[in-house]
Amino acid sequence: MKPTSSLQETFCRRLKQARLAKHFSQKGLGIAAGIEEFSASARINRYELGVHKPDLLTLQLLAKALDVPAAYFLAENDRLAEMILAFPDDTNATV
Secondary structure (H helix, E strand, C coil), rough: CCCCCHHHHHHHHHHHHHHCCCCCCHHHHHHHCCCCCCHHHHHHHHHHHHHCCCCCHHHHHHHHHCCCCHHHCCCCCCCHHHHHHCCCCCCCCCC
């Protein structure tokens, strides 16, 4: 089944790119994101193909496992997505 929107196509592409960049198999990413082992590979495959869409909690867990901000997956264009990745994560910084 093909993704129905350009945003979904973008999400699918970025999810796969981020997974490959971190050298995760589909199963490995699924397990790292807290998906049960027996369905991890199939679920990630369906997300990458656009057959299913992750809910927001799952999106956050995928982003955490891939060490990217969740906003990266939803950025409207590739330039913005790259800027999101380049922006420093100050969540652990002290004031």
